[in-house]
Amino acid sequence: MTTQDDGPLLELERIRVGYPAPGGLHVVVDELSLALRQGEIGCLLGASGCGKTTVLRAIAGFEPVRAGRILLQGAVVADAGSAVPPERRRVGMMFQDYALFPHLTVAGNVGFGLRRLPRPAREARVAAMLELVGLGGSAADYPHELSGGQQQRVALARALAPEPALLLLDEPFSNLDVDTRGRLAHELRALLRSTGATALLVSHDQSEAFAMADRIGVMEQGRILQWDSAEALYRRPAHRFVADFIGRGALVPGPAVGLDAELEVLLRPECLLHDPEGPIRGVLVEAGFRGPRHFGSVRLESGDVVEVDLSEAVPRQPGTTLALRLVEGPLVAFPRR
């Protein structure tokens, strides 16, 4: 998995992808750009139906690109006039339901894409992949004998076995329960890191995206609004939708907290502090402990309700009037609509 130069391993340049529809093309993804460097893990994050899977399918070569282009390791693999076939792209894909072959053993599944290798090399590679994902003892098992998490690891081993330049993962945790999801997100990240794989995954779950990815693209209706690190998305959302979608918080008119009337300010729970001397008043609507800190919904005098970290505030009875002040340092604000 090496590239010849330091350029991005994957580049999407303003791609448009759609599906044939009675009136013409139903455009699902438009003007979408992103770049991933060798060894980076990216994530497309967005609500159901925003076009995440369609982007993966276009990268894998299952859907044609109607405008823009896709480059892998510096070479164009798809544009409006041409497309390298999927099997020549060196792209591995792990599907949402894992798509394991039920009639093949674990070893058979992992070796499926290696049929052109001589048998000893194939067997060695399968064994190495199973060792990597911690399933060395399960080679002879069938998929139905495994847990969801183990099936996921078989699917991952199968996708990694042919040494793809790029790995695509469609909702890799969707079939797992909540506890397993959290654990496996960290496990999968560590695994991908250990192989140096470059990967792009799709998720509708922010905590998964944050746990897994170096770069996250927040999508809305077929576009990426911001392609950035998790921290930048949280601290410096470039778009109102991103501010709303990522993390907790509310956009309130500036005057609600003594600021400019032309602005709307993003108030995350850590932006307002309890301070008996503070100039901002609010009534506690409800409070709750979400370990290790206490949070409360506070109705400001403007009527806006914001979430506030109340760990330092006592008492925390609903109906209490609280004095608050803004945290020091810059806040995120947008021109008022």
Ligand SMILES: Nc1ncnc2c1ncn2[C@@H]1O[C@H](COP(=O)(O)OP(=O)(O)OP(=O)(O)O)[C@@H](O)[C@H]1O
């Ligand atoms: N094969 C297809 N033919 C026609 N329309 C399709 C096809 N596949 C997807 N679409 C449409 O494209 C849009 C985007 O679908 P896509 O599966 O890419 O979204 P998604 O963000 O991955 O959603 P989900 O999280 O639900 O899988 C949807 O409106 C969907 O109905």
